[in-house]
Amino acid sequence: MAVLTLADACLAFGHVALLDHAALALEPGERVGLIGRNGTGKSSLLKILAGIDLVDDGTLQVQQGLRRCYLPQEPLFAPGLTVFDAVSEGVAEVRDLRARYEAHDASEDLDALQTRIEALSGWTWEQRVDATLERLGLNPETKVDALSGGLKKRVALAQALVAAPDLLLLDEPTNHLDLDAILWLQDLLINFAGTLMVITHDRAFLDAVSTRIIELDRGQIRSYPGNYAAFEASKVYELQNEALANARADKLLAQEEIWIRKGVEARRTRSVARIGRLEQLRATRLRGATWWARCVSRPIPARLAASWWPNWTV
Ligand SMILES: Nc1ncnc2c1ncn2[C@@H]1O[C@H](COP(=O)(O)OP(=O)(O)O)[C@@H](O)[C@H]1O
Ligand SMILES: [Mg+2]
Incomplete structure (x- = not known):
């Protein structure tokens, strides 16, 4: 699911x-x-x-x-936080659960707390934060405000990773x-x-x-x-198929333009259908068509059409 x-x-x-x-x-x-x-x-x-x-x-x-965790393209932080505090925000839920568990309050259901902490790998959150900071080259004591945009992005990444969502x-x-x-x-x-x-x-x-x-x-x-290599291969195949289909449509369009110039008995049902298909072809090929194809795709004035195709009546 x-x-x-x-x-x-x-x-x-x-x-x-x-x-x-x-x-x-x-x-x-x-x-x-x-x-x-x-x-x-x-x-x-x-x-x-x-x-x-x-x-x-x-x-x-x-x-x-x-549990969703999101790393923004341009992260923002509350003012005054150290790197460690900011990254620990990623484990805020488990940090609070651990604090409650360790307080041993009589009103708490310690079994339920323990199960939830285990489900969130909560006994080791400090090690997770430390290891992540080390791998990303971040000093836990530094104030986030003092960091460059690039380092702030690393802090946000660390925050998302330690959350293990x-x-x-x-x-x-x-x-x-x-x-x-x-x-x-x-x-x-x-x-x-x-x-x-x-x-x-x-x-x-x-x-x-x-x-x-x-x-x-x-x-x-x-x-x-x-992966990306597979995507590129699919894309090449897709583009080749598209080019092939376009070439076929262009060829058909060229043939049909020649046919219609030879004069058409428009009242015959087959011709009407064929003219309809030509109109459709012209419309669909407009975007990718050459300039001359665009010219012939414009509506032709009725008088001009009548002089080209004497049998044409609409
Ligand atoms: N909150 C917003 N208000 C107005 N325009 C927005 C807002 N967020 C994104 N846009 C515009 O929507 C387009 C897509 O933005 P974005 O989602 O950042 O694209 P991408 O991540 O693919 O570069 C951009 O032209 C951007 O300026
Ligand atoms: Mg973007």
């Missing part, structure tokens, strides 16, 4: 549709790479899946109890990372037990990590199983 399902989703800023009745379902354990040209709406889509923004129309269904949504996580840190992150994500969706322009990273690529293009979401 899908952990999250987006159906018939529409989203627009102004008159540009970023999502145009788009659909998407994420299955447990898959690692999805979200790609598309800049400005197509990848970050906007990820914010919707994270539950931060809403679609204009359509539905987002999320599995009950699903069911669904991890990462917007361009490898920006500002050196090669060692990228390889470490790749490894961590490959071994991540939850579901992952990541936006990145790093093809090597996508090749290593992703089990599916989805492409956002002019409001539509297309899905390609496998």
